Amino acid sequence: MNIFEKILARASERKEVSPxxxxxxxxxxxxxxxxxxxxxxxxxRKIGAEKVWDPKKIVVIFDHLVPPSTISAATLQKGLREFxxxxxxxxxxxxxxxxxxxxxxxxxxxxxxxxxxxGADSHxxxxxxxxxxxxxxxxxxxAAVFATGRMWFKVPKVMKIHASGRFKKNVxxxxxxxxxIGDIGEGGAIYKGMEFTGPTFTNMSIDGRLTVCNMVVEAxxxxxxxxxxNKTLTYVRARTKKPFKPLKSDEGxxxxxxxEYDVSRLVAQVACPSSVDNVKPASELSNVxxxxxxxxxxxNGRIEDLRLAASILKGKDLHRDVRMIVSxxxxxxxxxxxxxxxxxxxxxxxxxxxxxxxxxCLGGHMGLLAxxxxxxxxxxxxxxxxxxxPQSYVYLSNPATAAASGIAGHITDPNDxxxx
Amino acid sequence: MIITxxxxxxxxxxxxxxxxxxxxxxxxxxxxxxKHALEGLDPTFPQRAREGVIIVGGxxxxxxxxxxxxxxxxKAAGVKCLxxxxxxxxxxxxxxxxxxxxxxxxxxxxxxxESDSISVNLKDGIVENHTKGITLKTSPMPEFIxxxxxxxxxxxxxxxxxxxx
Numbered sequence: 225m226n227i228f229e230k231i232l233a234r235a236s237e238r239k240e241v242s243p244x245x246x247x248x249x250x251x252x253x254x255x256x257x258x259x260x261x262x263x264x265x266x267x268x269r270k271i272g273a274e275k276v277w278d279p280k281k282i283v284v285i286f287d288h289l290v291p292p293s294t295i296s297a298a299t300l301q302k303g304l305r306e307f308x309x310x311x312x313x314x315x316x317x318x319x320x321x322x323x324x325x326x327x328x329x330x331x332x333x334x335x336x337x338x339x340x341x342x343g344a345d346s347h348x349x350x351x352x353x354x355x356x357x358x359x360x361x362x363x364x365x366x367a368a369v370f371a372t373g374r375m376w377f378k379v380p381k382v383m384k385i386h387a388s389g390r391f392k393k394n395v396x397x398x399x400x401x402x403x404x405i406g407d408i409g410e411g412g413a414i415y416k417g418m419e420f421t422g423p424t425f426t427n428m429s430i431d432g433r434l435t436v437c438n439m440v441v442e443a444x445x446x447x448x449x450x451x452x453x454n455k456t457l458t459y460v461r462a463r464t465k466k467p468f469k470p471l472k473s474d475e476g477x478x479x480x481x482x483x484e485y486d487v488s489r490l491v492a493q494v495a496c497p498s499s500v501d502n503v504k505p506a507s508e509l510s511n512v513x514x515x516x517x518x519x520x521x522x523x524n525g526r527i528e529d530l531r532l533a534a535s536i537l538k539g540k541d542l543h544r545d546v547r548m549i550v551s552x553x554x555x556x557x558x559x560x561x562x563x564x565x566x567x568x569x570x571x572x573x574x575x576x577x578x579x580x581x582x583x584x585c586l587g588g589h590m591g592l593l594a595x596x597x598x599x600x601x602x603x604x605x606x607x608x609x610x611x612x613x614p615q616s617y618v619y620l621s622n623p624a625t626a627a628a629s630g631i632a633g634h635i636t637d638p639n640d641x642x643x644x
Numbered sequence: 645m646i647i648t649x650x651x652x653x654x655x656x657x658x659x660x661x662x663x664x665x666x667x668x669x670x671x672x673x674x675x676x677x678x679k680h681a682l683e684g685l686d687p688t689f690p691q692r693a694r695e696g697v698i699i700v701g702g703x704x705x706x707x708x709x710x711x712x713x714x715x716x717x718x719k720a721a722g723v724k725c726l727x728x729x730x731x732x733x734x735x736x737x738x739x740x741x742x743x744x745x746x747x748x749x750x751x752x753x754x755x756x757x758e759s760d761s762i763s764v765n766l767k768d769g770i771v772e773n774h775t776k777g778i779t780l781k782t783s784p785m786p787e788f789i790x791x792x793x794x795x796x797x798x799x800x801x802x803x804x805x806x807x808x809x
Binding site for chain 1: 656657659661662665666667669670671672684685704707708709710711712713730732733734737738742786788797798799801802803806808
């Protein structure tokens with residue numbers, strides 16, 4: 225069996241499962257946030273359940289509209305706090321205590337190898353970077369999980385992505401996942417699992433792996449997994465005392481599809497409006513002027529990302545027609561940035577730094593776009609209207625490309641900027 | 645369960661951000677959500693859907709976020725059933741869970757024009773285009789999903805499961 229099958233077999237108390245089979249599985253961990261949580265609670269009440277199945281397995285994180293940008297957001301958050309108290313949920317990260325859910329969840333040790341995790345957010349697939357099978361679900365589905373601790377799954381077919389080679393300077397795991405989505409298309413992995421193997425992933429940092437797994441949903445995948453190794457175990461054991469059992473695909477396992485990448489030749493990639501598979505080399509887009517740069521989100525708001533952006537911005541000024549918003553993905557990342565002096569670099573370049581929030585990425589608050597405006601963003605979606613007006617345009621890139629484009633005033637390969 | 649209505653057509657990769665833009669996620673009332681259904685692509689959609697329509701989409705319909713508000717908005721706007729070449733998985737589950745039937749039907753995009761009269765037999769997996777006189781056969785809904793839909797969605801189903809009436 226492959227790792228997806230092994231996790232689903234374990235969670236559904238079966239010896240074996242195979243692709244296409246429907247299984248009823250026990251959920252190890254469940255997560256909601258401030259925008260999908262209220263509807264979950266609403267459905268939970270309608271179900272008529274009184275107590276959640278296990279308060280220790282539920283994590284609640286406020287991140288989408290924090291601090292609340294409207295009275296209605298404030299009211300929803302108030303209601304969710306009441307639910308957390310009523311159900312005695314201990315793993316609750318209110319404003320100021322956590323940050324973006326897909327950073328906080330694993331930072332606090334809730335993402336463990338071999339576990340089955342569901343979150344009421346599509347980017348829950350991020351935790352596959354730590355060897356878990358993690359996937360996004362809707363609010364009512366989550367309410368049923370809260371009530372029963374169980375959910376049905378169709379065992380997915382698995383696509384294997386094997387990568388070798390070392391990245392060039394200023395080229396990152398973001399460029400690799402953008403290239404993969406560009407190659408297989410927006411629905412290229414629909415209903416499937418994606419397993420990432422090979423020396424490139426072995427050498428990749430946890431931050432880098434999180435970026436890759438974060439974006440598998442953009443190809444339609446159910447989940448993506450980087451097989452757990454020593455790096456994974458060190459990361460997770462530093463964050464939780466809870467025991468876990470890492471699982472791996474059997475040697476010689478046959479895959480329906482296998483893709484090979486050599487990243488040593490990869491250059492900075494950009495996903496152009498308005499789909500994530502519209503991917504081109506950054507160097508071909510120098511005619512695209514930029515109004516706003518967003519560096520942050522559950523894709524690229526981690527410490528390595530902000531270090532990379534700062535390395536480009538150090539001692540430079542943003543183009544006078546560009547505004548830049550930097551959002552560290554958690555309080556912990558924020559604190560680390562302060563220690564390393566990264567904020568000073570951003571401020572001196574002319575950027576503003578916000579608290580940890582999803583805000584700009586989903587066009588929620590703190591930096592929406594007007595009609596006709598163009599953003600380059602390190603986030604994961606560039607759909608029509610994603611970051612504001614339906615007539616605005618979003619380009620997705622790695623943090624170095626985004627920062628370099630902010631300096632140039634137009635999209636640029638970060639390595640071209642240096643040559644000037 | 646047989647559903648008959650006029651078709652409203654959309655292309656490939658219709659994502660949840662255009663079905664329901666993020667700025668409306670703080671709305672809870674389905675009717676309020678329904679007023680903004682598909683606003684990102686066609687602000688007149690709620691008006692067109694009012695009398696009940698069947699959406700005919702291309703590949704990967706509903707891709708993107710897990711927001712259940714997307715199918716809720718469609719249902720509230722008047723969508724009776726979703727047909728597509730394929731669905732994004734979270735959106736598919738969400739639709740079924742809220743009692744909005746979603747059926748994969750290969751070839752439906754090319755064989756349907758805007759406003760064609762369509763009937764869908766979910767149980768047998770038969771889609772008829774009355775305007776064109778064409779019948780398409782697809783996989784019937786799996787039995788347990790049919791049960792979920794007949795019960796009115798996941799809420800009534802789970803109510804029964806935990807012994808609430």
